[in-house]
Amino acid sequence: MRKYNFSAGPSTLPVSVLEALQKDLVEYQGMGLSLIEASHRSPEYDAVHSTTLALVKELLQVPDTHEVLLLQGGATLQFGMIPLNFMGQGGSCDAVMSGSWAKKAIADSAKVGTVNKVFDGKDSSYTTLPDNVTTTAGAAYLHITSNETIEGVQWKNFPDTGDVPLIADASSDIMSRPLPIAKFGMIYAGAQKNLGPAGVTLVIIRKDLLERCPDSLPAYLNYKTHADKDSLYNTPPVFAIWAMGEVLKWIKSNGGLDGVQKLNEQKAQLVYDTIAAHGDFYRCPVDPEVRSTMNVVFRLPTEELEKQFIAAAKDKGMIGLKGHRSVGGCRASLYNAMPLEGAQALADFMTEFAKAHG
Known part of the structure; x- marks a missing residue:
């Protein structure tokens, strides 16, 4: 797979x-x-x-x-x-x-x-x-x-x-x-x-x-x-x-740059909406006006939960979610070739994880 x-x-x-x-x-x-x-x-x-x-x-x-x-x-x-x-x-x-x-x-x-x-x-x-x-x-x-x-x-x-x-x-x-x-x-x-x-x-x-x-x-x-x-x-x-x-x-x-922009915005919105829906569990520190559609950064309540989140996501076939070592946390990069299904899978997993650990 x-x-x-x-x-x-x-x-x-x-x-x-x-x-x-x-x-x-x-x-x-x-x-x-x-x-x-x-x-x-x-x-x-x-x-x-x-x-x-x-x-x-x-x-x-x-x-x-x-x-x-x-x-x-x-x-x-x-x-x-x-x-x-x-x-x-x-x-x-x-x-x-x-x-x-x-x-x-x-x-x-x-x-x-x-x-x-x-x-x-x-x-x-x-x-x-x-x-x-x-x-x-x-x-x-x-x-x-x-x-x-x-x-x-x-x-x-x-x-x-x-x-x-x-x-x-x-x-x-x-x-x-x-x-x-x-x-x-x-x-x-x-x-x-x-x-x-x-x-x-x-x-x-x-x-x-x-x-x-x-x-x-x-x-x-x-x-x-x-x-x-x-x-x-x-x-x-x-x-x-x-x-x-x-x-x-x-x-x-795939529709040129207008097409990929539309898809990229959909993918990013899925993840940002999930963060907002569970605001007591996930937190994005970035000013909403300049939040990236390519790299969604977010934190969980504790570093231990972040480690569990990254490990559990990996078990479900989602890799590369660990934030950069200089800032920690989690990061989902949603570049052009990431399918909408991938962003949806991540959003669904985030919802499940928040309900299980929040």
């Missing part, structure tokens, strides 16, 4: 995508070998590469003002590449400290220049987000994290930044809803939540920003290098891009 994987990442993938990859893994469409053995300059891989890029542009409605890149190193590499390309040594940027992943991005930026925290969620234990932010004079950009997987907060509306480019780490909610791409100077995401397996990072960057990239950077660390070479400067992560393309086809076949 296939388990319901509520892990924050790597996340569950559509079964149909896994089956499609399995079918063509050993021999890809009559090539006589696997795609992951073939040259990345082959026409077969070129078709996969170009189709994946085209689907990104179609689904997110990427305007002609922006370039789409497929890179390696995860969002973590972007934490360093962004300040090196756009802030420069001794420069400054603005950032919203919204939680654990924002903290990591800020720490790397601070090694290059000055980071102005225009909002710090520490005082609220990272349970809310600002309505808007005011940028700092001379800031090269404003960095935000669109969804914090650990704290369970998510931007529902993005800040207006004027002439200051808005840059967002959207690793955990990319392709889960329509996005105003034109509003961003850059938006980036590791694949392993909603796009496919780990190994490829999606970067969407405004073309005029590429002119800021200094020639003094090593080739791979310069965004312009990858834009000039159509993300083929070096051997790309072929399997991850192939899988990502299959996931994007699956999203398109």
Whole structure:
């Protein structure tokens, strides 16, 4: 029996995508070998590469003002590449400290220049987000994290930044809803939540920003290098891009981003409604206005009950519900490929557990 994987990442993938990859893994469409053995300059891989890029542009409605890149190193590499390309040594940027992943991005930026925290969620234990932010004079950009997987907060509306480019780490909610791409100077995401397996990072960057990239950077660390070479400067992560393309086809076949957004909201509402219905047993600490549709965090009355809850859920085929070690508690990640049945199974189990132990 296939388990319901509520892990924050790597996340569950559509079964149909896994089956499609399995079918063509050993021999890809009559090539006589696997795609992951073939040259990345082959026409077969070129078709996969170009189709994946085209689907990104179609689904997110990427305007002609922006370039789409497929890179390696995860969002973590972007934490360093962004300040090196756009802030420069001794420069400054603005950032919203919204939680654990924002903290990591800020720490790397601070090694290059000055980071102005225009909002710090520490005082609220990272349970809310600002309505808007005011940028700092001379800031090269404003960095935000669109969804914090650990704290369970998510931007529902993005800040207006004027002439200051808005840059967002959207690793955990990319392709889960329509996005105003034109509003961003850059938006980036590791694949392993909603796009496919780990190994490829999606970067969407405004073309005029590429002119800021200094020639003094090593080739791979310069965004312009990858834009000039159509993300083929070096051997790309072929399997991850192939899988990502299959996931994007699956999203398109399920109503595109409007369709997956509707489903994601239904799944999240099931769990949040269950928490509210048993408010004397479950507690979500996050401001209701910014509660994540991707990562629902909640606590039980005691840590001992949380351990029992996680163990009992595992026995029923629901895994990955333990909260991050830095915050404890429980967390249900409801990425695109989590079926509605999985969210319903969790909600039913939560109700049963509350009645048995409340």
